Amino acid sequence: MSGKYVVEDREKLTFSVDRETLVSPELLERERRAIFDRSWIYVGHGSEVAEPGAFKTRSVAGRPVIFTRDKGGQVRCLLNSCRHRGAIVCVAREGNQNSFSCPYHGWTYDGGGGLLTVPGEDAYGPHFAKNAMGLVAPPRLEAYRDFYFLNFDIGARGLADDLAGAKEYIDLVVDQSPSGRLQVISGTQEYDIRANWKLLVENSVDDYHLPSTHSTWLNYMRSAGVITRPGREAGLLLPTRGMGKDLGNGHLTTDNVNFRGRPVAAWISIYGEEAKADIAAIRAELVRRLGEARAARVADTNRNLVVFPNLVVNDGSSVTVRTFFPTAPDHMHVTAWALGPVEETEAQRARRLDAFLTFYGPGGFATPDDVAALELLQQGYRTWREVRWNDLSRGMGKDASDQLNTDEGHVRVFWRRWSELMEGAP
Amino acid sequence: MSDPTRAEIEDLFYREAELLDNWRLEEWMELLTDDAGYYIPPNDKPDADHRTTLFTIADNNARLKERVKRISDPNCHAENPPSRTRRHIANVRIASRSGDTIEAHANFIVHRFRRGEDVRVFVGHYRYKLRREGGALKIAERRAILDAEELGALGAVSFIL
Numbered sequence: 307m308s309g310k311y312v313v314e315d316r317e318k319l320t321f322s323v324d325r326e327t328l329v330s331p332e333l334l335e336r337e338r339r340a341i342f343d344r345s346w347i348y349v350g351h352g353s354e355v356a357e358p359g360a361f362k363t364r365s366v367a368g369r370p371v372i373f374t375r376d377k378g379g380q381v382r383c384l385l386n387s388c389r390h391r392g393a394i395v396c397v398a399r400e401g402n403q404n405s406f407s408c409p410y411h412g413w414t415y416d417g418g419g420g421l422l423t424v425p426g427e428d429a430y431g432p433h434f435a436k437n438a439m440g441l442v443a444p445p446r447l448e449a450y451r452d453f454y455f456l457n458f459d460i461g462a463r464g465l466a467d468d469l470a471g472a473k474e475y476i477d478l479v480v481d482q483s484p485s486g487r488l489q490v491i492s493g494t495q496e497y498d499i500r501a502n503w504k505l506l507v508e509n510s511v512d513d514y515h516l517p518s519t520h521s522t523w524l525n526y527m528r529s530a531g532v533i534t535r536p537g538r539e540a541g542l543l544l545p546t547r548g549m550g551k552d553l554g555n556g557h558l559t560t561d562n563v564n565f566r567g568r569p570v571a572a573w574i575s576i577y578g579e580e581a582k583a584d585i586a587a588i589r590a591e592l593v594r595r596l597g598e599a600r601a602a603r604v605a606d607t608n609r610n611l612v613v614f615p616n617l618v619v620n621d622g623s624s625v626t627v628r629t630f631f632p633t634a635p636d637h638m639h640v641t642a643w644a645l646g647p648v649e650e651t652e653a654q655r656a657r658r659l660d661a662f663l664t665f666y667g668p669g670g671f672a673t674p675d676d677v678a679a680l681e682l683l684q685q686g687y688r689t690w691r692e693v694r695w696n697d698l699s700r701g702m703g704k705d706a707s708d709q710l711n712t713d714e715g716h717v718r719v720f721w722r723r724w725s726e727l728m729e730g731a732p
Numbered sequence: 733m734s735d736p737t738r739a740e741i742e743d744l745f746y747r748e749a750e751l752l753d754n755w756r757l758e759e760w761m762e763l764l765t766d767d768a769g770y771y772i773p774p775n776d777k778p779d780a781d782h783r784t785t786l787f788t789i790a791d792n793n794a795r796l797k798e799r800v801k802r803i804s805d806p807n808c809h810a811e812n813p814p815s816r817t818r819r820h821i822a823n824v825r826i827a828s829r830s831g832d833t834i835e836a837h838a839n840f841i842v843h844r845f846r847r848g849e850d851v852r853v854f855v856g857h858y859r860y861k862l863r864r865e866g867g868a869l870k871i872a873e874r875r876a877i878l879d880a881e882e883l884g885a886l887g888a889v890s891f892i893l
Binding site: 399491492493494495496497498499500519521522523525526529576639643644652655656659660662663664667668669671673674675677678679682685 | 772773774775776777780782783784785786787788789790791794795798799801802805807808809810811848849881882883884885886887888889890
């Protein structure tokens with residue numbers, strides 16, 4: 307398969323992506339229509355709106371939305387724009403309230419978006435139907451294991467079908483919780499990267515960059531007793547073997563034998579001596595509940611999952627949910643949260659949050675270097691007319707099932723789906 | 733042990749700003765107690781506790797030492813070359829005293845410059861816990877609380893704020 311921008315040659319084993327895709331305002335506009343308006347886009351986690359009336363406002367695929375739970379307990383997503391003249395009706399970041407009142411002319415909507423009151427309603431004609439003038443919802447809102455996604459394409463296939471193999475990896479994350487319930491933990495990391503949004507998709511699953519971009523993080527891990535030298539098996543650049551996998555429909559993941567510290571359940575000295583027994587108990591609970599084999603997958607492997615196009619769930623040094631939207635071809639806005647089992651003890655929760663900061667986030671020991679790397683890429687793309695093609699051919703000589711996490715088989719999955727939606731490549 | 737005056741606290745803060753702006757991080761560490769912590773709460777939960785809320789930075793002393801090691805390493809790409817910063821510390825006041833610990837607050841404006849990038853302006857306030865050790869006034873905890881609603885264009889906080 308080949309398009310104009312994504313060119314694959316299976317004989318010469320090359321896979322090239324045109325750098326114009328990373329700089330062009332016209333292509334970004336097409337992405338908004340062909341990708342963001344047709345794919346399942348992550349909105350939020352049900353735990354963020356745990357109580358009836360609870361809401362969060364955020365921007366999803368460029369639209370201001372209210373993510374809320376109505377009085378009946380139903381999670382809803384409403385476009386945050388008054389039906390009268392269009393102002394945002396809810397300006398608060400979060401809260402709990404039964405109605406949203408437009409600051410401009412005072413039209414007031416109930417928690418489910420229904421239009422309640424219109425000041426001076428008698429001035430409207432007899433055909434003015436309040437019951438048809440509620441806040442507009444995106445055509446589709448569906449959830450998988452409390453992860454809520456919207457779709458602006460009313461004809462899109464259902465979320466569960468679309469997620470395909472990604473479901474199994476979401477399940478592995480959720481299995482950390484004895485009751486199967488995770489929650490988004492208080493505290494939001496929102497930061498911009500001056501780079502094309504697709505570069506963060508690549509970066510989130512590209513383990514090839516780990517030894518060079520994150521050598522200072524590896525030093526930090528080594529000081530905590532982690533073995534960081536590459537494993538002996540041929541081809542390994544990292545201490546353990548990891549795979550890159552195609553999960554269908556543009557979704558992809560790494561699936562790695564763990565070598566780092568993990569609150570579930572790999573102790574490192576950073577967690578403190580007193581955590582050792584507790585982490586052993588967490589693992590024992592996993593084995594009792596899931597059996598040895600499944601427990602080992604949950605605890606002793608880690609994964610960075612991409613749900614096409616822009617949701618990343620990193621289940622590594624902790625669990626982070628990260629979503630990002632382009633604001634310009636060379637600029638994106640990132641929002642990230644920490645996820646944890648609802649039944650964690652205070653000490654376990656504190657350890658999870660501390661472990662998060664060993665790697666992730668704008669003050670972590672690794673993410674700032676990813677940000678720096680992505681911004682260097684974007685600066686380099688000012689040469690795109692002269693230096694036209696990105697090379698993503700690592701591992702192409704091997705079967706799809708043999709792609710390492712340091713190969714690029716899984717990154718190609720993203721670009722093939724991109725090409726399918728953007729240029730109709732088969 | 734005499735109670736510190738505001739002037740003595742201001743001198744400590746100005747000295748700290750000078751050392752940080754000049755990337756004299758080893759000397760800066762000498763201003764801290766052996767158990768000093770460094771915290772930046774998330775922009776949406778400025779008053780939260782790092783044990784229950786995801787922070788931007790929550791370093792105990794061991795990690796703070798690792799952080800200094802990391803950002804001094806040329807392989808720390810986010811800070812190579814090191815950011816140029818200029819700190820302005822103002823509105824210094826003593827907030828409370830309890831036992832041997834003094835809580836002092838100050839406002840800050842930190843401009844951060846990197847080649848080829850727009851200037852980034854970090855505005856907020858510090859909450860310090862100070863303690864006297866062997867006669868010297870030292871920093872037992874520093875908490876930098878940003879006023880921005882989100883990090884946004886400030887990007888990553890890879891230098892010591």
